[in-house]
Amino acid sequence: DAMVIQNPRYQVTQFGKPVTLSCSQTLNHNVMYWYQQKSSQAPKLLFHYYDKDFNNEADTPDNFQSRRPNTSFCFLDIRSPGLGDAAMYLCATSWHGGMTDTQYFGPGTRLTVL
Amino acid sequence: GQQVMQIPQYQHVQEGEDFTTYCNSSTTLSNIQWYKQRPGGHPVFLIQLVKSGEVKKQKRLTFQFGEAKKNSSLHITATQTTDVGTYFCAGFTSGTYKYIFGTGTRLKVLA
Numbered sequence: 001d002a003m004v005i006q007n008p009r010y011q012v013t014q015f016g017k018p019v020t021l022s023c024s025q026t027l028n029h030n031v032m033y034w035y036q037q038k039s040s041q042a043p044k045l046l047f048h049y050y051d052k053d054f055n056n057e058a059d060t061p062d063n064f065q066s067r068r069p070n071t072s073f074c075f076l077d078i079r080s081p082g083l084g085d086a087a088m089y090l091c092a093t094s095w096h097g098g099m100t101d102t103q104y105f106g107p108g109t110r111l112t113v114l
Numbered sequence: 115g116q117q118v119m120q121i122p123q124y125q126h127v128q129e130g131e132d133f134t135t136y137c138n139s140s141t142t143l144s145n146i147q148w149y150k151q152r153p154g155g156h157p158v159f160l161i162q163l164v165k166s167g168e169v170k171k172q173k174r175l176t177f178q179f180g181e182a183k184k185n186s187s188l189h190i191t192a193t194q195t196t197d198v199g200t201y202f203c204a205g206f207t208s209g210t211y212k213y214i215f216g217t218g219t220r221l222k223v224l225a
Contacts, residue, residue, distance in 0.1 A: 042202060042215040043157065090156055099144045099206050100164065103213070105156040 003027070004106035006091050012112045013081050021076040021109045023091030029104070031097035032074040034066060035090040037108070043090055049074060050097055078111075086113045116141050118205050118216040126222045133193050135219035137186040137203035144206045146179055146186045147213065152199040160188075193223045 005024045013019040023032065031050050035043035047056045049068045063085070065077040078085055088110050092103040117140045127133050137146065145164040149157035161170055163179035163186060170177045176189045186203055203216040 040218075040220070042218050044215075045212065048212075092157075098211070099208070100162060102147070102159045102162070103157075103204075105158070108156050 004091060004093055004104050006089075006106040006109050008109060009107060010110050010112070012114065013078075014114050015082065016080045019078050019081055019111065021078075021089050021091075021111070023074045023076070023106055024072050025091075025093045025104075025106075026072070027093055027104060028071060029093035029095055030071075031094045031101075032068060033092040033094075033103065034064075034074070034076045035092065036085075037088045037090055039087075046076070048097065081111070081113045083113050086111055116205075116207060116210060116214055118203060118214050120201075120203060120216040120219050122219055123217065124220045124222075126224060127193050129195060129223050129225050130192050133190045133197070133221055135188050135201050135203075135221075137188075137205070137216045139184045139205045139214075141184070141207055141209070143183050144208050146183075146206070147204045148177060148186075148188055149202045149204060149215075150199050151202065151218075155199075157202060190221075193221070195223050195225055197221060198223050 007022045033048040034046045037043045046060045063079050068074045088108045090108045091106040094101040094103045120137050147162045148160040151157045166183050167181045168179040174191045178187045200218045200220045202218045204213040206213050
């Protein structure tokens with residue numbers, strides 16, 4: 001089945017220790033998104049790629065970076081995690097990112113910062 | 115900036131009762147989508163509304179898009195325990211060219 005996969009499902013890191021979260025898709029979608037979702041809050045878009053074009057949200061901290069080496073994979077790098085970065089990180093994909101496009105979410109990676 | 119608010123934030127209902135969540139945008143939307151997120155899960159697409167005043171039904175779920183395309187609602191008839199979760203609306207505007215998620219309504223259904 002075509003799907004969006006995130007690894008790991010749970011990640012524990014130490015304050016200030018870099019961490020990388022992974023997302024892969026078999027849907028062959030052009031767009032890949034990274035969202036941060038804190039407890040009882042809505043998903044907050046961090047950035048997205050349309051193919052190789054990177055689109056950063058204005059309020060995304062510099063501490064968050066992303067890489068998309070090919071169509072299938074996208075990575076979220078947190079350079080120096082702080083306690084406030086503990087959250088669920090959701091990867092999503094869509095065909096073209098425009099109006100009427102549906103986003104398909106992965107299961108998420110829950111990040112704990114000690 | 116654009117805001118999409120949902121009310122209520124939480125709702126507890128007895129199984130069999132009806133439930134409604136309302137979604138309100140500060141700006142006119144091109145279209146709106148609804149997602150359901152089960153506890154511990156990820157958002158799953160439910161439906162999309164595009165036209166002003168549009169009404170769509172999925173079994174016990176009824177979705178409406180306001181005439182001014184600034185609000186929407188999701189109504190569930192005769193809730194079941196499987197309806198438990200958080201319901202998010204997500205509005206798309208041509209100005210931002212992205213979806214903004216609403217604040218969500220968490221539904222608990224008591225058996």
